[in-house]
Amino acid sequence: MSPTQLAIIAGIGPGTGASVARRFASKYTTILLARNIDNLESIERSITDKGGRAKSISADVSNPESISRAFDKIKQEFPDATCAAAVFNATGPFVKKGILDITVEEFDAGYGVSMRGALLFAQNTLPLLLKHNDLKSEDHHPPTLIFTGASASLRGNAKFSIFGAPKFGLRGLAQSIAREFAPQGVHVAHAVIDGPIDIPQHQFFLKDKPKSESIDPEAIAETYWSLHCQSQRCFTHEVDIRAMGEKW
Amino acid sequence: MSPTQLAIIAGIGPGTGASVARRFASKYTTILLARNIDNLESIERSITDKGGRAKSISADVSNPESISRAFDKIKQEFPDATCAAAVFNATGPFVKKGILDITVEEFDAGYGVSMRGALLFAQNTLPLLLKHNDLKSEDHHPPTLIFTGASASLRGNAKFSIFGAPKFGLRGLAQSIAREFAPQGVHVAHAVIDGPIDIPQHQFFLKDKPKSESIDPEAIAETYWSLHCQSQRCFTHEVDIRAMGEKW
Amino acid sequence: MSPTQLAIIAGIGPGTGASVARRFASKYTTILLARNIDNLESIERSITDKGGRAKSISADVSNPESISRAFDKIKQEFPDATCAAAVFNATGPFVKKGILDITVEEFDAGYGVSMRGALLFAQNTLPLLLKHNDLKSEDHHPPTLIFTGASASLRGNAKFSIFGAPKFGLRGLAQSIAREFAPQGVHVAHAVIDGPIDIPQHQFFLKDKPKSESIDPEAIAETYWSLHCQSQRCFTHEVDIRAMGEKW
Amino acid sequence: MSPTQLAIIAGIGPGTGASVARRFASKYTTILLARNIDNLESIERSITDKGGRAKSISADVSNPESISRAFDKIKQEFPDATCAAAVFNATGPFVKKGILDITVEEFDAGYGVSMRGALLFAQNTLPLLLKHNDLKSEDHHPPTLIFTGASASLRGNAKFSIFGAPKFGLRGLAQSIAREFAPQGVHVAHAVIDGPIDIPQHQFFLKDKPKSESIDPEAIAETYWSLHCQSQRCFTHEVDIRAMGEKW
Numbered sequence: 001m002s003p004t005q006l007a008i009i010a011g012i013g014p015g016t017g018a019s020v021a022r023r024f025a026s027k028y029t030t031i032l033l034a035r036n037i038d039n040l041e042s043i044e045r046s047i048t049d050k051g052g053r054a055k056s057i058s059a060d061v062s063n064p065e066s067i068s069r070a071f072d073k074i075k076q077e078f079p080d081a082t083c084a085a086a087v088f089n090a091t092g093p094f095v096k097k098g099i100l101d102i103t104v105e106e107f108d109a110g111y112g113v114s115m116r117g118a119l120l121f122a123q124n125t126l127p128l129l130l131k132h133n134d135l136k137s138e139d140h141h142p143p144t145l146i147f148t149g150a151s152a153s154l155r156g157n158a159k160f161s162i163f164g165a166p167k168f169g170l171r172g173l174a175q176s177i178a179r180e181f182a183p184q185g186v187h188v189a190h191a192v193i194d195g196p197i198d199i200p201q202h203q204f205f206l207k208d209k210p211k212s213e214s215i216d217p218e219a220i221a222e223t224y225w226s227l228h229c230q231s232q233r234c235f236t237h238e239v240d241i242r243a244m245g246e247k248w
Numbered sequence: 249m250s251p252t253q254l255a256i257i258a259g260i261g262p263g264t265g266a267s268v269a270r271r272f273a274s275k276y277t278t279i280l281l282a283r284n285i286d287n288l289e290s291i292e293r294s295i296t297d298k299g300g301r302a303k304s305i306s307a308d309v310s311n312p313e314s315i316s317r318a319f320d321k322i323k324q325e326f327p328d329a330t331c332a333a334a335v336f337n338a339t340g341p342f343v344k345k346g347i348l349d350i351t352v353e354e355f356d357a358g359y360g361v362s363m364r365g366a367l368l369f370a371q372n373t374l375p376l377l378l379k380h381n382d383l384k385s386e387d388h389h390p391p392t393l394i395f396t397g398a399s400a401s402l403r404g405n406a407k408f409s410i411f412g413a414p415k416f417g418l419r420g421l422a423q424s425i426a427r428e429f430a431p432q433g434v435h436v437a438h439a440v441i442d443g444p445i446d447i448p449q450h451q452f453f454l455k456d457k458p459k460s461e462s463i464d465p466e467a468i469a470e471t472y473w474s475l476h477c478q479s480q481r482c483f484t485h486e487v488d489i490r491a492m493g494e495k496w
Numbered sequence: 497m498s499p500t501q502l503a504i505i506a507g508i509g510p511g512t513g514a515s516v517a518r519r520f521a522s523k524y525t526t527i528l529l530a531r532n533i534d535n536l537e538s539i540e541r542s543i544t545d546k547g548g549r550a551k552s553i554s555a556d557v558s559n560p561e562s563i564s565r566a567f568d569k570i571k572q573e574f575p576d577a578t579c580a581a582a583v584f585n586a587t588g589p590f591v592k593k594g595i596l597d598i599t600v601e602e603f604d605a606g607y608g609v610s611m612r613g614a615l616l617f618a619q620n621t622l623p624l625l626l627k628h629n630d631l632k633s634e635d636h637h638p639p640t641l642i643f644t645g646a647s648a649s650l651r652g653n654a655k656f657s658i659f660g661a662p663k664f665g666l667r668g669l670a671q672s673i674a675r676e677f678a679p680q681g682v683h684v685a686h687a688v689i690d691g692p693i694d695i696p697q698h699q700f701f702l703k704d705k706p707k708s709e710s711i712d713p714e715a716i717a718e719t720y721w722s723l724h725c726q727s728q729r730c731f732t733h734e735v736d737i738r739a740m741g742e743k744w
Numbered sequence: 745m746s747p748t749q750l751a752i753i754a755g756i757g758p759g760t761g762a763s764v765a766r767r768f769a770s771k772y773t774t775i776l777l778a779r780n781i782d783n784l785e786s787i788e789r790s791i792t793d794k795g796g797r798a799k800s801i802s803a804d805v806s807n808p809e810s811i812s813r814a815f816d817k818i819k820q821e822f823p824d825a826t827c828a829a830a831v832f833n834a835t836g837p838f839v840k841k842g843i844l845d846i847t848v849e850e851f852d853a854g855y856g857v858s859m860r861g862a863l864l865f866a867q868n869t870l871p872l873l874l875k876h877n878d879l880k881s882e883d884h885h886p887p888t889l890i891f892t893g894a895s896a897s898l899r900g901n902a903k904f905s906i907f908g909a910p911k912f913g914l915r916g917l918a919q920s921i922a923r924e925f926a927p928q929g930v931h932v933a934h935a936v937i938d939g940p941i942d943i944p945q946h947q948f949f950l951k952d953k954p955k956s957e958s959i960d961p962e963a964i965a966e967t968y969w970s971l972h973c974q975s976q977r978c979f980t981h982e983v984d985i986r987a988m989g990e991k992w
Contacts, residue, residue, distance in 0.1 A: 183460075347921055347924055413914070416917075719970075719978055
């Protein structure tokens, strides 16, 4: 029997993470990592309804023990598994605060999710991704590790450093991982999401705007899937993503 | 009868252009623009053999009259056509020369292809791309205009300014076009090809290297196709592309 | 009596920090912040020998209490002081480690100095910098806050994420601070030091190289001074710095 | 007798070029290159009034013959001269036009000044700059070649490609020149001027704005001078410059 092929998605809320999980569940057994998994039932069901397999595991990505426990569970349940795709979609709080008003706790928390969390996620998924590389099936795609960034990854705006400075750091980390692991066949990518995503929580400011000004989370998921389908002789490390109507 | 949907590819040689043409020919009537079309027969045949339609037209992209004549032919033969995808893959000479040895003619020629050529190609395809936007079919993809760049688009190396300076310029031009036409629904993208492409002309230096260190032109074509398939609510403007074994 | 004008330099070792301190001491009372101030005597003396004033204060920039204590001392000793220039030159460890070998402690420590430290330094100096803005003397330069970055601030190399990822983050933070405080007249700058600095600790690998391949720390100090002398109508936010013989 | 040390400034109007010329004339015999030198009398006089030496020479930087003639005149009048500093401040027209409205002539003209002009200027000044390197005086600064860029060098805005695309190209060219000639001791720099400069022609839109929102041309000149004063062990290749009140 061939080993289980996993897609491991960290940072699942009602937004991009859910769309990404559903997209990758069309081919892989999908692990949903989130701090609070109480609300993941509907996502799981939307996957199983289509014949897919999904499993939610609670994890605080910024906490080494919590992440270790989550991956122990994964290995216990799927001892022979490889990881075909791992998506780090967790993000620190999007808080607007002037420099003089930021508390150390807030700043640390932003780092904790976006940078320490990304490192821990990479450290736990990379061995499984490398293992996936050994599989040789006909419809095999290279093991893929994707990090979700934002326009704040490239541009430090006034009063957005709690969110933005760690996003810069995550981008640097993603490049380091790519330069170390691409030669071993792992596709490491960083997506710069530039603009608001059309998810329930954003409706308070999106509801009066045309659809062409917000990004479709299903389309982000499709782009991540396309990255995953790229050949080892054609890796894209960075993509930007924006709605046609976005000013940039 | 529904109008003919064109893919117009400029800069067809035995390399990327040919692969891109074949890929887009799976759905669209494909126009092959090249300075010398004598050698395009085998590409045309590889398209028609699979049931596709292709037409080669001779054009010097740097020459306004030549480009006009080529598009007049297109409009004459396909009077109702829209353009689904336009790919500018032409490139000036890849010559290594120190600053003091560059002739004005050489520098002008690099500009002529990579910048003036790109402008002329955009000016001639954009009206057809906008027209495509009006089509509403089930499997409709947004009209797409892709420019092929290189690592030299981002980094001015010593002795490569004949090739590189216009590649910087092309990148700036592509951004301007994107910012003007994305709000009108045209997907404008720029691809940074970072590293050698595995095409016949490169074998003299690639033949002793592992495949993992050169880019597969078929895979580039697949990535361009993925860009074309993105929704208007998820446009990627820039992708980088490199083989897993590339140092960067 | 006019208030004391301070230059506060964080991250003083035998290298750039010392040179910067000496340069700014030609005009300002200079505060030397370092974790270990035992070895700062010779730097202090080189300043006082030339008629300058310098004071060393022990501080761990990554530690909020330690930084608070240091600035309490500054305010106690110089109750009416303004800060003319503040330079954050502290840096986390320059350790080479593959992703799978990095410990959370190491990664946190890199963040602690380069990002949390930079935030704390900014939070403590900005009020004094803003105060300096009110001074109107003939030879007045705008209050200046400079952060020292590295080539790793722009490029995530394999096995250098302990050092590099927080340097990316610091760069993002510096941009946010600039965009918030430049309109209030504070000059915020970020210097990308690209290449080895000619300081005692680097002699083990520099000693056989020509001087033209290493950066002169006195020259870095002079460049920082030039940034400080820029008018409020001509702020440079980012400079790169490298020796003439550096490959880049 | 020691040889004449020249500063050669291309692109002199009533703005930045004039300020730069005056600044460098404090030490060097200054050559003013402009298409129309009829109006350079007052600049020349402001230099000679302070005891400096200046000479205006008519030249169209985009025209190889015109540039050759200008440098022939320089060599005739100053046969033993070296060039201490060369500043390329010429710029194509700042015209706003949508892609479909740009004429080939306009696009070529933008290239002609910003790219071909920059190449010709570099080709003609570099031999004189290299020669300057041989001088060994006490107050010797490294030979310096500076190119004036703009925010459009980094960002392709809608409808600004006539101006912007060649500015991208110029930036790439400047990098190539730096990478080739810095190892030979020539300091090559590129300045990104981000925002309006406070010069007479801009008063129609600046007159109601606070001074803090426009760049002082004298301060740009001072920054260029600071670049010139950098040591060969501390070259800055790129600076950005903006007024404290600039949004960016």
